[in-house]
Amino acid sequence: MPKDGGIGAATPRREDVRFLTGNGKYTDDINVRGQAYVHFLRSDIAHAKINGIDTSEAEKMDGVIRVFTGADFEAVGSIPCGWQVTDRHGEAMQEPRHPVLAHGKVRHVGDPICAIVAETYEAARDAAEAIDLDLEELPAVVDMKEAVKDGAPKVHDELTSNLCYDWGFVEDNRAAVDEAIKNAHHVTTLELVNNRLVANPMEPRVAVGDYDRSDEEHTLYTTSQNPHVIRLLMGAFVLGIPEHKLRVVAPDVGGGFGTKIFHYAEEAFVTFAAKELNRPVKWTASRSEAFMSDAHGRDHITKIELALDKDNNFTALRTETYANMGAYLSTFAPSVPTWLHGTLMAGNYKTPLIYVNVKAVFTNTVPVDAYRGAGRPEATFQLERVVDKAARELGVDPIALRRQNFITEFPYATPVAVEYDTGDYNATMDKLTEIADLSGFEARRKESEARGKLRGLGLNCYIEACGIAPSNLVGQLGARAGLYDAATVRVNATGSISVMVGAHSHGQGHETAFPQVVADMIGIDASQIDIVHGDTARTPFGMGTYGSRSLAVCGSAMVKATEKIINKAKKIAAHLLEASDEDIELADGQFTVAGTDKSVAWGDVTLAAYVPHNYPLEDIEPGLEETAFYDPANFTYPSGAYACEVEVDPDTGKVTIERFAAADDFGNIINPMIVSGQVHGGLAQGIGQALLENCAYDEDGQILSASYMDYAMPRADDVPFYSVDHSCQTPCTHNPLGVKGCGEAGAIGSPPSVVNAVLDALNAAGHDVPHLDMPLTPSKVWDAMNKGA
Amino acid sequence: MYAFDIERPTTIADAAKALSGEAQALGGGQTLIPTLKARLADPGTLVSLSGISEMQGVCMSDAGEVCIGGGTTHATVAAEATAYPALAETASHIGDPAVRNRGTIGGSLANNDPSACYPAAALASGATIITNAREIAADDYFQGMFTTALDEGEIITEVRFPVPEKANYQKFVQPASRFALVGVYVAKYADGVRVAVTGASEEGVFRWTEAEAALTSNFSAEALDGLSVSADGMIGDLHGSADYRAHLVKVMTGRAVSAAA
Numbered sequence A: 001m002p003k004d005g006g007i008g009a010a011t012p013r014r015e016d017v018r019f020l021t022g023n024g025k026y027t028d029d030i031n032v033r034g035q036a037y038v039h040f041l042r043s044d045i046a047h048a049k050i051n052g053i054d055t056s057e058a059e060k061m062d063g064v065i066r067v068f069t070g071a072d073f074e075a076v077g078s079i080p081c082g083w084q085v086t087d088r089h090g091e092a093m094q095e096p097r098h099p100v101l102a103h104g105k106v107r108h109v110g111d112p113i114c115a116i117v118a119e120t121y122e123a124a125r126d127a128a129e130a131i132d133l134d135l136e137e138l139p140a141v142v143d144m145k146e147a148v149k150d151g152a153p154k155v156h157d158e159l160t161s162n163l164c165y166d167w168g169f170v171e172d173n174r175a176a177v178d179e180a181i182k183n184a185h186h187v188t189t190l191e192l193v194n195n196r197l198v199a200n201p202m203e204p205r206v207a208v209g210d211y212d213r214s215d216e217e218h219t220l221y222t223t224s225q226n227p228h229v230i231r232l233l234m235g236a237f238v239l240g241i242p243e244h245k246l247r248v249v250a251p252d253v254g255g256g257f258g259t260k261i262f263h264y265a266e267e268a269f270v271t272f273a274a275k276e277l278n279r280p281v282k283w284t285a286s287r288s289e290a291f292m293s294d295a296h297g298r299d300h301i302t303k304i305e306l307a308l309d310k311d312n313n314f315t316a317l318r319t320e321t322y323a324n325m326g327a328y329l330s331t332f333a334p335s336v337p338t339w340l341h342g343t344l345m346a347g348n349y350k351t352p353l354i355y356v357n358v359k360a361v362f363t364n365t366v367p368v369d370a371y372r373g374a375g376r377p378e379a380t381f382q383l384e385r386v387v388d389k390a391a392r393e394l395g396v397d398p399i400a401l402r403r404q405n406f407i408t409e410f411p412y413a414t415p416v417a418v419e420y421d422t423g424d425y426n427a428t429m430d431k432l433t434e435i436a437d438l439s440g441f442e443a444r445r446k447e448s449e450a451r452g453k454l455r456g457l458g459l460n461c462y463i464e465a466c467g468i469a470p471s472n473l474v475g476q477l478g479a480r481a482g483l484y485d486a487a488t489v490r491v492n493a494t495g496s497i498s499v500m501v502g503a504h505s506h507g508q509g510h511e512t513a514f515p516q517v518v519a520d521m522i523g524i525d526a527s528q529i530d531i532v533h534g535d536t537a538r539t540p541f542g543m544g545t546y547g548s549r550s551l552a553v554c555g556s557a558m559v560k561a562t563e564k565i566i567n568k569a570k571k572i573a574a575h576l577l578e579a580s581d582e583d584i585e586l587a588d589g590q591f592t593v594a595g596t597d598k599s600v601a602w603g604d605v606t607l608a609a610y611v612p613h614n615y616p617l618e619d620i621e622p623g624l625e626e627t628a629f630y631d632p633a634n635f636t637y638p639s640g641a642y643a644c645e646v647e648v649d650p651d652t653g654k655v656t657i658e659r660f661a662a663a664d665d666f667g668n669i670i671n672p673m674i675v676s677g678q679v680h681g682g683l684a685q686g687i688g689q690a691l692l693e694n695c696a697y698d699e700d701g702q703i704l705s706a707s708y709m710d711y712a713m714p715r716a717d718d719v720p721f722y723s724v725d726h727s728c729q730t731p732c733t734h735n736p737l738g739v740k741g742c743g744e745a746g747a748i749g750s751p752p753s754v755v756n757a758v759l760d761a762l763n764a765a766g767h768d769v770p771h772l773d774m775p776l777t778p779s780k781v782w783d784a785m786n787k788g789a
Numbered sequence B: 001m002y003a004f005d006i007e008r009p010t011t012i013a014d015a016a017k018a019l020s021g022e023a024q025a026l027g028g029g030q031t032l033i034p035t036l037k038a039r040l041a042d043p044g045t046l047v048s049l050s051g052i053s054e055m056q057g058v059c060m061s062d063a064g065e066v067c068i069g070g071g072t073t074h075a076t077v078a079a080e081a082t083a084y085p086a087l088a089e090t091a092s093h094i095g096d097p098a099v100r101n102r103g104t105i106g107g108s109l110a111n112n113d114p115s116a117c118y119p120a121a122a123l124a125s126g127a128t129i130i131t132n133a134r135e136i137a138a139d140d141y142f143q144g145m146f147t148t149a150l151d152e153g154e155i156i157t158e159v160r161f162p163v164p165e166k167a168n169y170q171k172f173v174q175p176a177s178r179f180a181l182v183g184v185y186v187a188k189y190a191d192g193v194r195v196a197v198t199g200a201s202e203e204g205v206f207r208w209t210e211a212e213a214a215l216t217s218n219f220s221a222e223a224l225d226g227l228s229v230s231a232d233g234m235i236g237d238l239h240g241s242a243d244y245r246a247h248l249v250k251v252m253t254g255r256a257v258s259a260a261a
């Protein structure tokens, strides 16, 4: 049984009290005395030459402080890209300059052209209307395959083409894969689109820049998932501010889903302008701005081929993907379709030969980068769709086909360069069969049919990779940062503890789960422990939260720091108990001399550390504070099996999700309630991608779904009551907690099962529909039934 | 938003006077405020109608019509138009609770969004739109997308609905906005059936007269067999093609007939 409030306890989230009572402190709640407001005048044309910008009228208007244009930033660095991919031929990717404000050209709808700083937002917006822009419209490139053709208009004139890179992985396997596919008994081919999404965190982005002339220190308050990364990128590469003069604070953040990882131009702008104007400058995005300036997600076009032998064993896999980068390279954009996607193409299967080709393409669209799952949903979707399609083509049971090809021995080195440490894919499939009540499906199908509805069952497996590391490896792969994390455990004199972490919580519940670990290790109540995060001035240099890394990486650093604390505390206890260090045991917050009833409480030891009257000063320093950095040896590999049951209304094409079951293996679990919540949220986003969400562009580069009138977010009644289970646990072998990460699984694992279920419903009703691209809107499904796919 | 002045008259007469100059009526603001926030309108002065008590509430006329004040919110109609259950039900599915607690029937009919619900209810019910100046039959009132018979500054003070024997509204929602992708309101009166369609046509709300004739002689979903709606002039967008909308008109009409009560 889990200890109260310790590891394994379903402790309610303590941060929710402040969030649900309106006491959260978000970036927009921060107002610095004397602040001015900036409004960005953004391009409403996808691609144009800037022939002139006349700001003279705007500058004369009431309340206007100054109007900035691209020319003001010529001496300032480019918004950097944090990952350099090397292409098939050993060449570095093409990396264009990304100015803070557009200079020379605008390259997507939403590209900021001018920044108007004024006494009020309204004054800044009024002034924006008085700016005279002379934009010469150029043909826009929106379609990726058109963009890479010879003679296509170039997004960046200084590059040789719109091709950012042409990546082959593993290039040495290419010929063998081609050969295996040529000679295969059966090849299943699938062409698909992984739809472009807008992350839509509830809180739009906000940035406040402040500059203190007395100590020449900059402060940036921003909606970020990783304040240290922003300080590094913006300080070192854009504005040239040394770390000790730049503080980045990311207070409560209302959801990130990846889109708040990246360093954005608006952050650099407010930081720069605050010094330039000697006034704090604040920017709050409107929802409309979020649609055209937050990095988007997904947007791949893929062809995948799966080869099978006569016994239905997978023998080879080949994929070719076009990945949209948008108009500029967002911070981690190049890594998403490559190292977060190609490396996952083995999935749960022992396919011996795999080759992945990815062409990353510049287009006149909003930059695309990591969004919940980042690369792994794209890998999972195509693989689990092609496996399902193969099962249908061969007339075999899709579960049996999967089981037959499962990896069953660990560690397992895939042909795509990663080594899975643990897993048990049959166990999660067994669990899924049980919780999804698969044996009851046929009866439910009949019951639906009696009501005139088509019922379908779809399932899939997934594997994902969390806590991307180790740093020396990712450095070889092109990362321009390390991927360790850090924690400082500060024990106070009376025994309470502050843990300063490099991870950042923006919905994940760190403030509850992290203390559970420390409480368990020491044996004190979790209420004695607080987490401090989101401020470079208060936390050690960690890399933030994304890629389901926080507990596996930062949590491990916290464990190591806590171990150091315990070791030192034992020495103090030994002194107080006049015993030797090795004989001291810690349990339930009491240090005991082994085999005796002599003991001293945690609080007495911590007090002695800070009031060292009776203390081994000659051997150890006073105080009780330790920092640890942790760089993982490998990724962690959560996995699972998901099942979805849908009903399709044959008259309207409307799909409703009747049941959804998720059996996950996240290794050890610290707080099962938080884990379930993370899975629920991920499932909602995955279902959103599968049925509802789509960021559509027209051929001129205008966003057709740029507001909630046209961009469909999943609502509560779009999703069913989920059945989730995480009792299958194969602990990670290389981190001290044995944890794997659970934040993205739901979004990675759910789209294929939804699509598989809809196709099952249609095919069972006699419609021959081999594939449909997401989102499966009623009109698309109806068209497929009535006009063919 | 551009800066504006606001007036809060308490009588229809004062409101009409305030609207005679450069000014615009403000109902629940559920359409107008987002428009202002996007700087798509600059009315100078807004005349709020929400303080006019003679434009509030639901009652019955001597002729047995359900009369709804032009400033009555969707939530009030949903709760109080019990004499006309299909209308109350329609109001209860407009937008979300915040929209229903603010948005008004007058605002909705004045706006005449091609995907809105009330225009279908009013047209199918043969309602009368009462303004500060005159009475307008629903058949004359709706004149295409966002276009009505209202003159500049004219105020909808009341809407009168004859109560049908049976009626039902079927709304197939557009997945993002949850306005009607296609909505069909069917109302059966002693002298015939009326069928009004919203969401589908580029001309805004319209009556499907073939269906009306068929249903008048046989009020059952089967009466629609053999009828079809042309896709010409239907809206085609991200959410559905013109063909799809034309198809849905028939499906929703059949469902409304079957569900009519």
Ligand SMILES: Cc1cc2nc3c(=O)[nH]c(=O)nc-3n(C[C@H](O)[C@H](O)[C@H](O)COP(=O)(O)OP(=O)(O)OC[C@H]3O[C@@H](n4cnc5c(N)ncnc54)[C@H](O)[C@@H]3O)c2cc1C
Pocket (backbone or CB within 6 Å): B024, B025, B026, B027, B028, B029, B030, B031, B032, B033, B049, B070, B071, B093, B094, B095, B096, B099, B102, B103, B104, B105, B106, B107, B108, B110, B111, B113, B115, B116, B117, B118, B154, B155, B156, B157, B177, B178, B179, B180
């Ligand atoms: C999120 C959301 C969802 C919605 N979903 C739906 C839906 O499902 N179905 C649906 O039908 N509608 C929907 N709506 C629209 C909603 O019903 C609005 O309330 C309605 O369209 C406008 O009414 P209002 O009182 O808010 O008018 P306002 O926004 O105040 O005004 C709209 C227009 O009408 C004019 N006006 C207002 N009152 C009068 C009057 N008494 N006389 C003359 N002119 C007047 C104004 O000058 C303005 O031009 C939705 C709105 C939102 C924000």
